Amino acid sequence: MTTTLILVVGAIVLLTAVYVSWRAGRLDRLHIRLELARESLDAALVRRAAVALELAASRLLDPATSLVLATAAHEARTAGPEEREHAESDLSRALRAVVDQERFRDRLADVPEGGPLLEELDAAVAKVIYSRRFYNNAVDVTRTAQRRWLARTLRLAGHTAYPAFFEIDDTPPKALAIE
């Protein structure tokens, strides 16, 4: 009788432990995925600002257009964590205002360095859109997992902060058709 009880309790403890460790492992994997997504989003944003600066410094544009671009790119690159979403949105708006100028693309495509720069810019803009969406997906899943009863009670997330979505206006210039 006692032996059976010990066996049953033992089995329950073992199963619970396996289950908890499986949940913890899953949360851990989610955190790793989130971190990678964050890194690639950071890289995409830095890249976009760099290409915008490069275009501004290329002497292919008039000085006013250069100044609009360079200012926005610089603000985006140097913004603190609090202002970052705002500054990146501003860069998106500045890019739209610049690239959507009448005949802007034709004019740039006419000079030898212009074409490749445009292509790099298009790629950088697209990658911001992609990586932001992937990051926000990862945030969503991780948040749901962290909010589960078990994860909260046993603090499975450890010291990992509750992740925040990255919300910016990343609408691309009209001439750049994505999706």
Added chain:
Amino acid sequence: MRIGIVCPYTWDVPGGVQAHIRDLAEALIEEGHQVSVIAPASENAPLPAYVTSVGRAVPVPFNGSVARLSFGFLSANRVRRWVREGRFDVLHVHEPAVPSVGLLACWVARGPIVATFHTSHERYRSLSVTTPVLMSALEKISGRIAVSDAARKTLVEFIGGDAVLIPNGVAVGRYADAEPLPGWDEGEVIGFLGRMDEPRKGLPVLLDAFAMLAEKRPGLRLLVAGPGDAQEALARVPAPFRDRVGLLGMVSEEDKVRAYHSVDVFCAPNLGGESFGIVLTEAMSAGAAILASDIPAFRKVLDDGQAGALFETGDAASLAREAAALLDDPVRRAKLSEGARQAVWKYDWSTVARDVLRVYETVAGTTGVEEDD
């Protein structure tokens, strides 16, 4: 003299720089000079005979707020043609460090170029990276004017070199007399004029202060004139007081003057950035009792409080306290109003245009302004 003036902002949208250029141009024309102004303008906007349009301006984030600017090759070409056909003795560019027509004009022209710097910034970091872009254009400027000490300090700090100080002018006579707007001639009224959606103009501070005052003063109303999102502004005011806020939107020049005469206290709650406060000097010309934030430029224009009361910048409680004191003290209001009318005379356009002309004469040479290729 044949004078070409370049305006960076949309002509038909009210703004300090536009008003400055209009009044300067008209004062110079009055003196018998030939003046042509080039500026961005909305399609079909009625323009005075001396203004040439460079086309529409595009809204774009710049230096902390959204500005409507005109840039790009098409605009540059139109400025080039205007310079070529104008054969000016002197070219007067405004705000050449802003990416708009002023900067383009420096790019496409050479010869005697005068530039006026209006803005003051506490933070203009981005300028350091973009300096190479700006430098080649700014190096062509032979005479520089700053409209305030703050603007001059910004110039010295971020661009280098110095400038002469010629403050903004005010057409004092234009504001002196007007009837209050219909429906605004009784009760207590606090007034505000400026863009509602530009944080630096400080409207939220005033709205918060109004919410504090409204309960104790049932007769108090708020008059707000200027473009921007009305719903967003109203949302900041507690619901029961909303019908005591009058949002006029963008007003005509005539209604603006009447608005200054409709208020018991005119409030300028700017958070900074304003180099001079053309709105402030207009209100002074109208003899309004002024309550302004304590930024250095305002303190100076208001003679350290002699020509208008000051409150702690950005502090709604301080604004509410000062406004209540003013509303309760008609004698002090009358005194401030008189002080304002006196102090504003040294800013009248007749004085200013004379000084600007001296700058033109200093830089103008035997050759006029030419197209640069």
